[in-house]
Amino acid sequence: MLQINNLHAEIDGKPILKGLSLAINAGEIHAIMGPNGAGKSTLGYTLSGRPGYEVTGGSVTFLGEDLLEKAPHERAAAGLFLGFQYPVEIPGVSNVQFLRTALNAQRRIRGEAELSGGEFLKVARAQADALGLNMDMLKRPVNVGFSGGEKKRNEMVQMGILDPRLALLDETDSGLDIDALRTVGQGINTIMRKPDKAVLLITHYQRLLDYVQPDFVHVLADGRIVRSGGPELALELEREGYAGTVADDVAERAA
C-alpha cells in the first residue's frame, strides 16, 4: 500500500529525514517509535504534504501512485489521513460544515456522488456515537474550547467519517486519560483494522500499543529507521529506553 524508499526531507534547509525506507501492506498496523527530535512528526507532515517540508530525495508510492506529486488535498482524496498531534482550532466553522465540505470535496475528486445534509448527518452521528463524542460537539466550531482528549476523539470521528485507506496517527495518545485512550484505541481498531486498510502509529510511548496491537514496530532515530521488529520490540523499548538502540546504531554507522 505504502512504499517509502530512501526518503530525505528538510525544513528551512535543515535535513530531518535522512534516508528513511518503509513498506506498509494492506491489513497491517505499524508503529514508529523514537526519541524526541528523531523526525517522527516530520514523517507524518512530509507524507501529507505540509508546506515547508521539502523532499530532497527518495520516493513514496501510495496505492501504486506517486504520492509526492500530489497536493495535500489530493493525498487525502487518494485515501491518506493524518491524525494531528495538535488538532487546529478553527473559530466560526462548525465541525459538521467542515467535515461535510471535506468529505464531499474528496468524493468529487474520486468521481463519487456528494452526500446531502441528511445523509451526511447520519454518517456523522454513527461515528460520533461510536467514539463517545456528543453530537452537540459536532455542531460547535472545529476544536474550539475542546479539551485535549476531546480534540483527539474528534480526530478519530473525522477519520471514521472520511474512511481513509491509510491513517498516519501522530501522537494520538498524547493528552489522553486512560478512558479516552481506551475509546480512541477501540476507535482505531474498529475503523482501520480491516484487510484493505493500514495504520502507521507515530508514538513516543508504548501505552497506546496496549490497545492497538501493532504487527510491526520500528525505531526512528536521526531521520532513519534503525531497527524493526514485532510487538515485543515496543515492550523492550519501554523497559530499556531508546538510548541503547540509538547508541548501537550510531556505533554501527561510525564503524
Next chain:
Amino acid sequence: MSLALPTARDEAWRWADLAALPELHAAQPAGGAVDTGVLWLNLGGPRLLFVDGRLDVVMSDLRTLETGAVAVETAHPLGRLAAGEGWILRLAADQATGGPVEIVHVATGGANHVPALIDLAEDAQASVVETFVGDGWANRLTTIRLARSARLMRSVRLLGTSGFASLRDEATLAEGASLIATVLGAGGAGSRVDAAVTLEGAGAFAEYGGALLARAEQRHEAAVVVRHAAAQGTSRQLWRAVADDRATVSLAARVEVARDAQKTDGEQSLRGLLLRRTATVNLKPELEIFADDVKCAHGATVGELDKRALFYLASRGLPDAQARALLTRAFVADALARIGEEAVREAFAADADAWLGDMS
C-alpha cells in the same frame, strides 16, 4: 452642476478614492431593461424599485411609503448632492410595516442621487433592506429619526458591478430607541459608507457595522461616527474588512462620549484580513470620551489566513481555494450575524459566499 468633492487633505477623507466620480457625474445612464427578479427576497412588505434614481412605479408597491421631495438638510459634501426626489418611510406611534421594506437600486451608468427619510414615532418598528446593483455612481442620503423606543433594522448590500456607491446615514435616537445597521460590500464597485449616529436619549442602542470585501483594484471605505449625547447608551461597531489582490479597505470608526453621557457602553471591533500581501487594510478606531463613568472597548487587528488551519483543511481534502473561502466566510460571519430576519441574513450570507466562490 459642477461637482465639488472633498480631497484627501481633509482628515475624514484621507482614505477616500473619489477619482472616478467626476466622469460618472458627467456621463448619462445607458438605460435599457433590467431584470431584478432574483434581487427581491419576497418578504411580504412594501417594495420600491429605483432605476437610475427614478422610481419604477409599475414594479413598486409603496403601501404606506411616500415618494417625492425629502426636506432634510445636511452639510455632508456627498450627502447634500442627494437633493432630488426620494422616498419617505413614516410610521406613527406603535405602527409597523407589514414585513420588511425592500428597496432595490439599479443603475445603468452615470450618476444618480436619492434622498430618503425614515421617521419612526414612539414604539414604531421597521426593517428596511436595500440592494444596490448595476454600474455607475449611486449616491444616497438617508436621514433616520427614531422617537422613544422606536426600533429600526437597516440592512444594505452593495452588489454593484462597477462604479461607486456612496451612502450617508444621519441618525438620531431618542430614549430607548434602537438602530441596527449592517452593510455588506460584495460587488465590484467602490464604496464609501459614511454615517453619523447620535444617541440623544438615555438608554438608546446603536449598532453600525458590516463586512466589506474587495478584490482587484477595488476600494471600500467606511467612516462611522457614533455620538453618545445621553446617559446609559450602548453602541457596537463591528466591521470586517477583506482585501485581495491590490484592493484597499479602510475602516474609520469613532465613538464620542459627551460629558453627560455617563454609564455609556461602547464597543468597537475592527478586523482586517489580507488575502494577499499586495492588498491593503487601513483601520482607525477612535475614542473621544468626556464622561468619567463609561465602559468603552476597542480592538483593531489585521492579519492573514491561519496557515495551520489551511493545512488542516487541506489534509482533510479541501482544495486550497475552498479552504481559503471557508476560513474567510468564518471571518466575516460575525458581522452578518447581526441581521435579525433569517431570510435577509441568509441572502446576505449567500452574496458573501458568491464573492468567496470567485476566490482563486
